[in-house]
Amino acid sequence: MQTTSSIDDLRTGLSGSLFLPDDDGYDEARLAWNLAVDQRPAAVAVPADVPDVQQIVRTAAASGLGVLTQPNGHAAARDLSGIVLVRPHAFDEISIDAEHRTARVGAGVNWGRVLQQLKGTGLIALAGSNPEVNTVGYSLDGGHSMFGRAYGLQAPAITAVELVDASGEFRRVTDDSDPELLWALRGAGGLFGVVTAIEFSLFEGDELYGGALLFPADRAADLLTAVFEVAAAEPALGLSFGMMNFPDAPGLPEPLRGKTLASVAALHVGDAASGASRIAALRSVGAPVADTFRAFGIEDLAAVAAEPTDPMGFEDWSSATSGYDAQSAAGLVQAFHDASAQGLSRLEVRPFGGALVGGDRSHAIAAHVAAPAYLGASVFAPPASALGETSAAFAPLASAVATTPATGNVATLMDHRATLADAYDEESIARLRALKSERDPGGVIRAARELP
Template identity: 55%
Template sequence: MTDARATALEDLRSTLTGTLVLPGEPEYDAARSPWNLGVDQRPAAVATPADVADVQAILATARATGLGVTTQPNGHGATDALEGVLLVRPSAFDEITVDVEGRTLRVGAGVNWGAALQALDGTGLIGLAGSNPEVNVVGLALNGGHSMFSRLHGLTARSIVAVELVDASGEVRRVTDADDAELAWALRGGGGLFGVVTAIELELFEADVLFGGGLVFPSESAVPVISAAFALARDVPELGLDVGMMQFPDLPVMPPHLRGRVVASVGLVHVGDEASGRALAERLLAVAEPIANSLTAFTIGSLAAVAAEPTDPMPTADFGASIGSDDDGFAAAFVEGFLAGAAHGLTRAGLRAMGGATAEELGSELSAVGAVHAPLLLNAGVLLMGPAVDPVVALQPLRDLDARYGVAGGVPTMLGPGPLSLAYPPEVLERLAAVKQRVDPSGVIRSNRAITG
């Protein structure tokens, strides 16, 4: 780092109400650490602004020194491309306001879905939340977002009503369709390229009763169970379904019925009563006897228990793809591919059922993330448990599966690391680039996902 930049960052620290951590300081490693501990990002500094004025000061310093600015609430989707970049952690922006009458949720940029869902409990309203309570509300929405409610109500980005941000020039803006329809379009799926977001407002939906949970089956039943789940998804397009395979380590901390096993799983979310939900689940239970069954009536505050995903950061290598088939042949190929990868350390592979509202064309003027015509989105990961695990080898069977069954397009949040060009066609990328040029011609604002690679 040049002396001029170092001096500018020290001056910035003296003006902030929040904090700024620099390389070499004791707090730096913890401050820079992303959600995926396998990513070694080394920003020029890590800022935790206390308020909007702090954000403006951070951007002013970046403009004056040629540094970039990127925002990572929790570090999801992080890459190691942060040289010469100021990393912003918006944890102090922790507002949560539920407008029951107006059916909107307003949250600060530091709020995770777990806290937001707790605030929704008892309101009779649901938001298009992610499956993990530690996923940030703003991050999920800006990057497209897929929810177990998306087949009923659409992708999370499409529920954005308003975004409050500080743009690259330091101007504080509230962006809606009414005052800047093109920027609002870009924010619905274009990620964090257009400003430092401080708050977001999302549309909420009525849901008085919910039913769902997880079913776990032995790997011997995987093909017929997954085929049955695909058929259920086709027949009931509003039902949330997450189908997958998982390899559990042979460790004493694992539950005895899962320790060292490869299993198939089906997560199910039904907006409706228990009786109608169990009738749908019976189509899966008739195929094979599960080794675990957590199906139950629940309230929105307990949504995260359906997926029961790990909530602690860990080192992983991830892969995602859009899949163009959901027939019995693909079910068999998916299981075969997972088992081949599991022999080399593949940990998990999930398939989110699409269709329903995710496939509806709402018009390009509304949202950068458009209709998804692929029936399935694949997302897989390898837990990097030591040098013996080679993620390239472990993920290769799924890459081969993608080569056979993959299709273009998708949702950025479900496609693993990489640019927006993995998800969007050229005309959308060109439009996003035009918005970027208008609101940030100097490229001060950076994102985990560039428009093109």
């Protein structure tokens, strides 16, 4: 098998670009969003159009190579040797049909651009809070947002997917044309082709209210308890609890610099008055260090969330959890402090529930979330050699979450150690395996989230 020759030949046939390990530009093209990941694919392809994608897939298959799509480098961690990495930057279309409440988005488009296009429509997409996250990748992997408790995950909102399949054929997949494949694409989409565009439903959201409250660390356990009490009382309110060790860095404002703080973020689909009443119990926890709640439009979602938007190095850990009362909240907060001594930077807990539990699994593999809540944590800026060697920082959290066990998760939230079996039940995994064996028996198409 003439692998090198075939890939070299591919370069001359593409309208786009191809980078091999010895080429200028390869090191930049292969970068992951997580700068602690040193991924080295067999080649990086930047197709200009659908025929380019077809040629990439067919050449890779003939050469014994896999194909993995990674728009911005998120969810990177698996070994990419023997894999052609596809960057679909050229697929940059966006169209909004406000009358029919649908959007069409190319595989190279990030959420920030989509949210700007929704300005003034009175409609929202079930977008992630970071504007630099790719719309298509997020959607295909489930897509949990602060709108999830009101409207569910993003994946079930997908109405059509255009892709090049493992045989190199271009296909438009809908519920009418191929319901079984669309079921799988709604949550495990990276396994079945190089997606070039998706279409999805939009939702009502003319008025939005949200922001964050920051408290001293000694209020953390009471705040976490209150978050789950409010979650039970307000099933449509988006909620996220966090703890953060802020560095003593000159660029940070004084209330944050060198401090450990607890926080709660919330998002309400509705006006400011009704939103403020729904978070009153959170404000009663104590005097906040900061309060950023305000009314806003969908185009300002990223500014309200205020997440970092630049690549950085980190190591993540995640788990499902059954939720928190006063006793278990105190245990988790203590675990955070114990883990901080080992280098832990941040902790996040997101209650699920609401619309996330009621979806029809026959419509989408990611139709609903079984677990009551998600727990995630990060070590920021570990040295490149330390990826995967930060287990000491996560051990206290693993012990704590063992007292609040749960199963099921959302693929977009899981760390790189997880497989799709951590998100979906055995019946769904078996159905996925059967479909993968039928549609891609050679295993040409690879995904960040693997089948176990």
